[in-house]
Amino acid sequence: MYTPKPEHKFSFGLWTVGSVGRDPFGEPVRRALSPVEIVHLLAEVGAWGVNFHDNDLIPIDATPAERDQIVHNFKYALAETGIVVPMATTNLFSDPAFRDGAFTSNDPRVRAYALHKTMHAIDLGVELGVGVYVFWGGREGAETDAAKDPVTAIKRTREAMNFLCAYVIDKGYNLKFALEAKPNEPRGDIYNATTGNMLAFIATLDHPEMVGVNPEVAHEHMAGLNFTHAVAQALEAGKLFHIDLNDQAFGRYDQDFRFGAHNIKSAFFLVKLLEDYGYGGSRHFDAHAYRTADLDDVKAFATGCIRTYLILKDKAAQFNADPEIQALLAEITADDGSLDGFKGAYSPQKAAALKGHTFDRVALGQRGQPYERLDQLTVELLLGVR
Ligand code: GLT
Ligand code: MN
Ligand code: MN
Numbered sequence: 001m002y003t004p005k006p007e008h009k010f011s012f013g014l015w016t017v018g019s020v021g022r023d024p025f026g027e028p029v030r031r032a033l034s035p036v037e038i039v040h041l042l043a044e045v046g047a048w049g050v051n052f053h054d055n056d057l058i059p060i061d062a063t064p065a066e067r068d069q070i071v072h073n074f075k076y077a078l079a080e081t082g083i084v085v086p087m088a089t090t091n092l093f094s095d096p097a098f099r100d101g102a103f104t105s106n107d108p109r110v111r112a113y114a115l116h117k118t119m120h121a122i123d124l125g126v127e128l129g130v131g132v133y134v135f136w137g138g139r140e141g142a143e144t145d146a147a148k149d150p151v152t153a154i155k156r157t158r159e160a161m162n163f164l165c166a167y168v169i170d171k172g173y174n175l176k177f178a179l180e181a182k183p184n185e186p187r188g189d190i191y192n193a194t195t196g197n198m199l200a201f202i203a204t205l206d207h208p209e210m211v212g213v214n215p216e217v218a219h220e221h222m223a224g225l226n227f228t229h230a231v232a233q234a235l236e237a238g239k240l241f242h243i244d245l246n247d248q249a250f251g252r253y254d255q256d257f258r259f260g261a262h263n264i265k266s267a268f269f270l271v272k273l274l275e276d277y278g279y280g281g282s283r284h285f286d287a288h289a290y291r292t293a294d295l296d297d298v299k300a301f302a303t304g305c306i307r308t309y310l311i312l313k314d315k316a317a318q319f320n321a322d323p324e325i326q327a328l329l330a331e332i333t334a335d336d337g338s339l340d341g342f343k344g345a346y347s348p349q350k351a352a353a354l355k356g357h358t359f360d361r362v363a364l365g366q367r368g369q370p371y372e373r374l375d376q377l378t379v380e381l382l383l384g385v386r
Contacts, residue, residue, distance in 0.1 A: 001310075001314070002306075002307050002310040002311055002314070003046065003310075004045075004046035004047065004048070004306045004310065005048075006048045006082075008048065008283060008306075008309075008310070009048050009049065009086070009280075009281065009282045009283050010046070010047050010048050010049070010282075010283050010285070010305075010306050010309070011047060011048060011049030011050060011051055011086055011087065011282045011283065011284045011285070012042055012047055012049075012050060012051070012284070012285050012302060012305075013050070013051045013052060013053075013056070013284070013286060014035055014038050014050060014051070014052040014053070014056035014057065015052075015053065015056050016256075016285060016286060016287055016288060016302075017033075017038055017041055017042065017289070017298055017301070017302050018032070018033050018035075018038050018056070019288040019289065020032050021288075021289075021291040021293070023291065026291065029291055029292075030293070030294070030295065030298070031295075035052070035056070035057050035070070035073075035074050035077070036073050036074060036076075036077040038050065039074070039077040039078060039081055039083050040077065040080075040081060041298075041299065041302070042081075042083055042302070043081035043082070043083055044299065045299055045302040045303050045306065046303075046306060047083065047302070047306070048083070048084065048086075049083060049084045049085060049086040049087070049282060049284075050078075050083050050084075050085055051085065051086065051087040051088060051089070051130075051134075051282075051284060052085070052088055052089075053088075053089050053090060053091040053121075054088070054089075054090055054091055054117070054120070054121035054124060055091040055094065056091070057070060057071070057074060057124070058070050058071070058124070060091075060094075060095060071124070071127070071128075074128070075128070078128075084129060085125070085128040085129050085130050086130060086131060086132060086281075086282045086284075087125075087130055087131075087132045087133070087134055087178075087242060087282060087284065088121065088122075088124065088125030088128065088130045088133060088134070089121070089125075089133065089134040089135065089136060090114075090117060090118045090121040090122075090135070091138075092114055092117065092118070092137075092138050092139070092140075093136075093138025093139045093186065097110055097113060098110065098114070098138065098139050099139065100139070100147075101137075101138075101139045101140045101141065101153075102114035102117075102137075102138065102139070102140065103115075103137075103140060103156055103157050103159075103160035103161075104137075104140045104141075104148065104152075104153040104156045104157055104191060106147065106148060111156065111160070114160070115160060115163060115164070118160075118164060119164070119167055122164070122167070122168065122173070122175070123171075125175075126171075126173050126175060130175070131174065131175065131176065132175070132176050132177075132178050132214075132241050132242045132281070132282070133168075133175050133176070133177050133178070134177075134178050134179075134180055134214045134242060135161075135177060135178070135179050135180065136180040136182065136214070137157075137180075137181075137182070137190055137191065137192065138186070139186060139187055140153070140157065140190060140191050140192075141187035141188070141189050141190035141191055142187060142188070142189050142191075143187060143188055143189075145189075150191065153191045154191060154192075154201070157191065157192070157201070158201070158204060158205060161177070161179075161205055161211065162205060162206045162207070164177070165177065165205065165206060165207040165210050165211065166206070166207075168210065169207070169210075175210075176210055176211070176212060176241050177210055177211045177212070177241075178211075178212050178213055178214035178241040178242040179192070179198045179201070179202065179211065179212070179213050179214065180198075180213070180214040180215070180216060180219070180244065181193055181194050181195050181197060181198045181213070181215070181216075181219055181220075182216065182219040182222070182254075183219065183222050183223040184222060184223075185222070185253075185254045193223065194219075194220065194223055194225060194230065195213050195215040195219075195220060195230040195231075195233070195234060196230060196233060198213050199213060199233060199234060199237060199239060202239065211239075212234065212238075212239035212240060212241030212242075213234045213239050213240065213241065213242075214241065214242040214243065214244055215227065215230050215231055215234060215240070215243060215244065216243075216244035216245075216246065216286055217244065217245055217246050217247055217248060217259075217266075217267075217270070218244075218246050218247065218248030218254060218255060218256055218257075218286075219244075219248075221247075221248040221249070221250055221263070222248060222250075222254065224250055224251075226266070227266060227270060228266060228269045228270045228273055231243065231270060231273060231274070232273060235273070235274075235277050235279065240279060240281065241281060242281050242282055242284060243274070243279070243281065243282070243283065243284060244284055244285075244286035245259045245270075245283060245284060245285050245286065245287070245305065245309070246258070246259055246285065246286050246287035247259060247260060247261040247262040247263060247267065247287070248262065248263075249262050249263075256286065256287045256288045257287060257288075257290075258285075258287055258289070258301050258304045258305050258308070259285055259287060259304075259305040259308050259309060260304075260305075260308035260309075260312065261304075264382060265378075265379070265382065267308065267312055268312050268315060268316070268378075268382055271309060271312035271313050271315075271316055272312070272315075272316035272319065275313050275316050275317075276316065276320070283309060285302070285305040285306075287301070287305060288301075289301035289302075315381060315382060318381055318386070319378065319381060322377070322381065322386065324377060325374065325377050325378070325381075328370055328373060328374045328377070329374070331370070332369055332370070332371075332374070341353065342354045342357070
């Protein structure tokens with residue numbers, strides 16, 4: 001019943017199941033798996049796709065011959081397993097060259113190098129069949145606003161995105177961009193810190209139709225925000241091109257936990273939103289196993305992400321079919337049609353009639369709503385007693 005199928009579009013980044021468990025305070029705890037080994041691991045747990053940063057696949061200092069060999073081996077593993085590559089991205093944050101950011105660096109040579117590196121990485125992604133290219137800003141932020149004018153940073157980001165959109169158009173690639181916000185890591189203040197910021201920024205680009213968002217659960221939670229609402233805004237705007245699923249306790253360090261590991265209820269409302277609105281993109285798990293995990297436990301982690309999604313998808317269908325829940329929803333949203341004349345588009349007549357209408361404000365304020373009952377039914381459904 002909770003068996004993953006290709007149509008579910010479950011994907012993982014090479015850096016996710018491949019994480020060696022390094023953190024700011026500790027050394028690796030697991031052996032580094034090769035990209036080929038990771039592809040086989042993902043096939044074993046029933047994933048559909050694998051995503052990568054350019055340097056997850058090809059070391060930054062690889063020779064052209066090494067690159068070709070790696071790509072050849074990777075393609076062979078993909079063909080052997082049937083795993084696809086739906087998304088790729090650029091590592092614009094690990095190398096010391098990017099210590100002051102990439103597209104927003106104060107050093108024009110670094111900004112040019114970031115474009116150079118991204119164009120090569122886009123070529124690589126397209127060679128492997130990706131349809132979505134993600135931009136997570138990494139170090140596009142600041143420790144001190146004395147060093148960089150934030151308006152300049154926005155303008156530099158726009159210039160870079162416009163350049164890269166034009167590159168994709170020029171090359172005739174069938175590729176969409178997805179911008180991923182994160183508020184306060186690895187620098188304390190990152191530009192375009194939330195999905196909402198990204199959506200507003202996209203509207204200012206030369207080719208806004210090519211660019212959407214890649215919201216991540218943990219990143220909105222780090223900002224103390226409701227992730228489902230951020231995703232709803234993106235979905236409603238036709239901008240949800242990709243999604244990074246994981247989990248994160250509010251107020252903690254960047255945890256990248258297994259999907260549903262912490263906030264089951266918000267994970268449920270997220271899955272319900274994605275399924276109710278027929279989101280058709282990747283369900284990408286951008287998460288890491290606990291640092292305590294060994295290889296078997298990494299597989300349990302990956303399987304857990306997938307199973308939790310599928311269980312919650314099933315719970316969403318149960319919610320939509322539950323007579324008591326649906327009766328409550330019908331009661332909550334009931335409309336006797338008596339004010340239909342005021343609905344819809346503006347007209348001066350409608351406005352005048354609405355202004356002249358008498359409302360019983362006290363009666364409006366006396367109506368209670370059974371949201372406690374509804375929420376408790378939701379909790380009981382999630383706890384498996386309905
Ligand atoms: C990094 C980051 C993620 C991004 C990845 C893509 S890398 O792990 O924390 O949220 O999605 O660059
Ligand atoms: Mn992410
Ligand atoms: Mn993250």
